[in-house]
Amino acid sequence: MVGKPNVGKSTLLNALLGQKVAIVSPQPQTTRVPLRGILNRPHAQIIFVDTPGIHKPNHALGRMMVEMAERTLPNADVIGFMVDISQPPSQLDRQIAAQVQRVRGHTVLILNKVDLQPRKIGESYLEAYRALGSWELELAISAQRGLGLDTLIEAFEQRLPPGPPLYPEDQVTDQHEQQLAAEFVREKVLYHTQQEVPHAVAVEVDEWEPRDNGTYIRMTINVEREGQKAIVIGGGGAMLKKIGTAARYEIERMLGHQVFLDLWVKVRPNWRDDANALNWLGYRKKDWK
Known part of the structure; x- marks a missing residue:
């Protein structure tokens, strides 16, 4: 799951797992390192990777965060590009979308915060986000309210390759x-x-x-x-x-x-x-x- 800071990636991860494994704050760049949340299903193990928000860094820590986020992309089977649908696309959204389009894997556009009013009442930013790339699937969700999460899980599971589980069934995260x-x-x-x-x-x-x-x-x-x-x-x-x-x-x-x-x-x-x-x-x- 990639996107700019504060689009709700960590909130989504916690909601998907049903417990808190990623910290959340109103401040941008709260997530500093990629962390894995492990969801065990009857016929699948889905490993969600919550990445630091990609941004323009101004110190070594920020550069390290962006580099780690970008390094996760080529290794993913499914890439969820997460956006805040209540806001119009920013230049940073466009840059991240272009990066996502360059890597292999199934690309899914995750439209978060569907429960919020758009910045301008009556406006819709859906077409603007669609135009940022070629998306295999679009998913409208509210991570905060838990809307659309079952559909997201099913969609991700259907796109995973066959293989053995990578983590024990009782493990929920790679963080100790x-x-x-x-x-x-x-x-x-x-x-x-x-x-x-x-x-x-x-x-x-x-x-x-x-x-x-x-x-x-x-x-x-x-x-x-x-x-x-x-x-x-x-x-x-x-x-x-x-x-x-x-x-x-x-x-x-x-x-x-x-x-x-x-x-x-x-x-x-x-x-x-x-x-x-x-x-x-x-x-x-x-x-x-």
């Missing part, structure tokens, strides 16, 4: 628990700080210790400037407490037991343009033993 927990914290930072600390945030899991009465988790929230650190902490630590409470709820739902979440905030200047920092903050799986 530490990655998801760190992403839940980042989601709450984005939500609670809004425009004040947009995307200068990376979350690192420092400690993950199962205990008799739950799991102790220590994480560091990395920002780029002292001012951002002050915003994340808040007066008397109020903002950090709010972020921690909301994130802990998500992590406990995922793990199914009590969590003790210990959050710290650290300034790491210009980490989005630092190759070493990008590797270090890559949410890679660590040895917690």
Whole structure:
């Protein structure tokens, strides 16, 4: 699933799987790395790949995100080009559509947000999106309201090649628990700080210790400037407490037991343009033993 930022790719993935594996926020470029959601059906295993929104990057992190999104295209059996049908096509929509047309695989135009009024009342942007390429199928959906999802699943399943399942039947995502927990914290930072600390945030899991009465988790929230650190902490630590409470709820739902979440905030200047920092903050799986 590809498209520009904020067209609803992560919301769709969560809706298709019936559980949260991708974080969602009103901020563009929330998804930073491609993640796989695995839907097991009676006669098929569908692996949905949620990609970072393709955009014009202005730092090393953004360039890495776009490169990873574009690298997923040639390996897909079905490519869902997702658009916001309530808005007219942008130049970025046109660029992404052209990329999709150049690769192999079944190409499907996914028209999301059919439940929303168009930007101009009475306008229809369907023909404008159709004109962006040659589409094997068009699917009108609302990821937020769950409309059209069964039709989408059936359409994708019909276009998959025969083969053995690639993941165990009980696996829902390729993300491990530490990655998801760190992403839940980042989601709450984005939500609670809004425009004040947009995307200068990376979350690192420092400690993950199962205990008799739950799991102790220590994480560091990395920002780029002292001012951002002050915003994340808040007066008397109020903002950090709010972020921690909301994130802990998500992590406990995922793990199914009590969590003790210990959050710290650290300034790491210009980490989005630092190759070493990008590797270090890559949410890679660590040895917690």
